[in-house]
Amino acid sequence: PFEDGNGRIARLLVNYILIRHGYPMVIVRNEDKENYLNILNECDINVGLTPSDGANAQLEDIQPLVDYLKKLTIGSLKLGIRAAKGEKIDEDTDWKKALILKQKQAKEKPLYTQALAKQANEESFLFLVKKVDDELSTFYDLFDEIVYGDETNTVVSEQGLLSTTMLNSSFNRRGFHFSKTLISKGTLSAFFELRIEFENQHYSLIAKLANNEEKQLRLDFNYSETITEEIATEYVAFVGEFIAEFVNEQLN
Secondary structure, eight states: OOOOHHHHHHHHHHHHHHTTTTOOOOOOOGHHHHHHHHHHHHHHHHOSSSHHHHTTOOOOGGGGHHHHHHHHHHHHHHHHHHHHOOOOOOOOHHHHHHHHHHHHHHHHHHOOOOOHHHIIIIIIIIIHHHHHHHHHHHGGGSEEEEEEEEEEEOOEOOGGSSHHHHHHHOOOEEEEEEEEEETTTTTEEEEEEEEEEOOOOOOOEEEEETTTTEEEEEEEOTOOOOOOHHHHHHHHHHHHHHHHHHHHHHOO
């Protein structure tokens, strides 16, 4: 009755009926498609090509299709039994499917180039730096001094962090140094760094606490991916919790 999709709907209805009666679903595999179509054509000839003839078909008219679906159902039952026993259920062609999938994934995940690294730096890393800075800036008045620096230890101002020079920098690390001078304790400092690292197949965004290799958040991205707002929020939470803990323990 439809302009397109009649066969798909028919196969869904077959599986619906099977499930209603406690049987597993069946699949017509690509390599058996020609055989399946030939059986349907045989039934069409037996029944008649007029839709109303098909609606009044007798079981013997569509017996080839019934036998075919019975064979598929038995195959699905045997597969389910093997799976329940923990036996191997891979097909002979699964190795080929696995390689095709890997081939497709490789094309979707480009390898390192300078252009892709520059794009990751600008669209992911510097986006993350600005996101962290925006979220923390509300609480800067808790400290006497806030210093930003890159991996060359070049210190920049708060405004300089977001300047054109910094945004176009080829360096891939930013440090945040927060310090507070207390009469009784001297100067207390909190420091963390954000970093991007480039590998052949992916780049990594890292938030790390100073002198604590275990306390870090590190996620990998392929070069076709850009950090999302949701993931950036995870990094902000990691850094924010560190600053909150520092303030509670040291500055009270």
